[in-house]
Amino acid sequence: MENNKSTLVVFSGDxxxxxxxxxxxxxxxAMGNQVTMFFTFWGLNILRKDQGISVDKTFLDKMFGKMLxxxxxxxxxxxxxxxxxxxxxxxxxxxxxxxxxxxxxxELAQELDIKMVACTMSMDVLGIxxxxxxxxxxxxxxxxxxxxxxESKINLFV
Amino acid sequence: MENNKSTLVVFSGDxxxxxxxxxxxxxxxAMGNQVTMFFTFWGLNILRKDQGISVDKTFLDKMFGKMLxxxxxxxxxxxxxxxxxxxxxxxxxxxxxxxxxxxxxxELAQELDIKMVACTMSMDVLGIxxxxxxxxxxxxxxxxxxxxxxESKINLFV
Amino acid sequence: MENNKSTLVVFSGDxxxxxxxxxxxxxxxAMGNQVTMFFTFWGLNILRKDQGISVDKTFLDKMFGKMLxxxxxxxxxxxxxxxxxxxxxxxxxxxxxxxxxxxxxxELAQELDIKMVACTMSMDVLGIxxxxxxxxxxxxxxxxxxxxxxESKINLFV
Numbered sequence: 001m002e003n004n005k006s007t008l009v010v011f012s013g014d015x016x017x018x019x020x021x022x023x024x025x026x027x028x029x030a031m032g033n034q035v036t037m038f039f040t041f042w043g044l045n046i047l048r049k050d051q052g053i054s055v056d057k058t059f060l061d062k063m064f065g066k067m068l069x070x071x072x073x074x075x076x077x078x079x080x081x082x083x084x085x086x087x088x089x090x091x092x093x094x095x096x097x098x099x100x101x102x103x104x105x106x107e108l109a110q111e112l113d114i115k116m117v118a119c120t121m122s123m124d125v126l127g128i129x130x131x132x133x134x135x136x137x138x139x140x141x142x143x144x145x146x147x148x149x150x151e152s153k154i155n156l157f158v
Numbered sequence: 159m160e161n162n163k164s165t166l167v168v169f170s171g172d173x174x175x176x177x178x179x180x181x182x183x184x185x186x187x188a189m190g191n192q193v194t195m196f197f198t199f200w201g202l203n204i205l206r207k208d209q210g211i212s213v214d215k216t217f218l219d220k221m222f223g224k225m226l227x228x229x230x231x232x233x234x235x236x237x238x239x240x241x242x243x244x245x246x247x248x249x250x251x252x253x254x255x256x257x258x259x260x261x262x263x264x265e266l267a268q269e270l271d272i273k274m275v276a277c278t279m280s281m282d283v284l285g286i287x288x289x290x291x292x293x294x295x296x297x298x299x300x301x302x303x304x305x306x307x308x309e310s311k312i313n314l315f316v
Numbered sequence: 317m318e319n320n321k322s323t324l325v326v327f328s329g330d331x332x333x334x335x336x337x338x339x340x341x342x343x344x345x346a347m348g349n350q351v352t353m354f355f356t357f358w359g360l361n362i363l364r365k366d367q368g369i370s371v372d373k374t375f376l377d378k379m380f381g382k383m384l385x386x387x388x389x390x391x392x393x394x395x396x397x398x399x400x401x402x403x404x405x406x407x408x409x410x411x412x413x414x415x416x417x418x419x420x421x422x423e424l425a426q427e428l429d430i431k432m433v434a435c436t437m438s439m440d441v442l443g444i445x446x447x448x449x450x451x452x453x454x455x456x457x458x459x460x461x462x463x464x465x466x467e468s469k470i471n472l473f474v
Contacts, residue, residue: 121181
């Protein structure tokens with residue numbers, strides 16, 4: 001197989017969709033493909049550090065910051081979340097069945113050199129600063145996404 | 159770059175997903191690509207005129223018509239909408255940060271000659287008539303979508 | 317037109333998204349394309365038999381099994397479901413307008429030799445057994461999906 005590219009827009013911040021994105025992305029990278037994940041809107045929540053980071057923000061940005069979940073451990077699932085119970089149950093089941101957690105999948109993605117890009121426009125809208133996101137990310141806008149997407153055999157919007 | 163195509167199915171009628179679709183679509187068109195947006199199911203709400211249009215409808219179609227949001231100003235967001243408050247907050251923030259509104263993005267899409275297609279089968283299901291939708295649209299079914307999609311380098315379902 | 321492939325990840329178990337997936341998939345197959353549908357997470361609910369099947373399960377898997385909808389007739393819609401009323405209304409309207417039901421679309425997909433694959437990892441997470449799913453499926457993981465996706469002109473995540 002020749003050198004292929006896969007590009008995913010990760011728009012959703014739901015735990016289940018995040019897991020699906022990373023399973024597809026790491027699977028593709030493991031097959032030798034160059035993979036880009038472009039995190040936009042709620043997808044940025046996946047990349048947030050779990051501790052509160054003190055940064056200078058407007059009142060509105062602070063409010064958004066408090067309401068949005070911080071990182072893999074805080075995400076809910078898209079269906080049957082029941083105030084977080086569904087997410088807990090899913091994590092418990094996956095652990096018992098020896099399936100990688102989202103945290104492990106993110107680390108695997110970084111080991112596999114998946115290009116993880118945070119959408120700068122969405123960061124601006126949601127008032128999220130670089131300091132609040134995990135290390136090793138790139139920062140770019142839609143033009144950068146489109147350049148990758150155009151060269152990709154697999155393009156998905158999750 | 160040669161002449162490329164991008165095709166988006168816009169299934170969702172959520173404000174945040176609609177904005178994401180139009181940012182990708184107008185970005186791609188600005189790069190010189192031929193872009194098609196195929197609006198289906200709830201995505202049709204994005205294209206509705208904001209005033210009520212008097213058309214002859216069955217009782218059921220009228221009911222659907224009243225329940226479905228009419229155009230960009232009425233859409234909610236997919237997460238944390240809180241009965242419209244979330245959508246208002248997002249619009250307020252985007253305005254303060256000088257990011258285009260959905261209404262402006264739709265106009266930009268039309269200036270950039272993006273082919274905007276309303277799915278006729280979905281119009282039938284939801285009882286939406288041409289007169290209720292904005293001007294400048296094409297009307298077609300899945301075969302037309304597939305013909306565009308097959309020739310596209312970027313295919314997304316939003 | 318040469319021999320093309322289309323591949324859809326069906327992640328969602330919402331009736332409206334399921335219908336959209338099958339309309340695109342059967343449309344593409346009818347045009348002579350080789351189509352793969354890869355059902356993962358909630359998408360597996362679309363493939364469940366409607367009667368309860370007695371299989372040996374852990375308590376947790378049984379609980380999941382009871383909570384997840386069994387097959388096309390039990391699915392809700394992604395917006396305005398109102399505890400199932402929305403889904404009923406949509407099915408009623410589609411029937412009155414002579415549009416195929418999801419059940420008919422699934423049968424059509426099988427007649428058109430669409431490759432329908434159940435994601436084995438998701439089956440494991442949700443505790444769903446082969447006996448509980450309809451006949452004629454294939455069972456595979458993400459590597460099999462990626463192999464199909466890489467050769468496909470149309471790739472969608474629904």
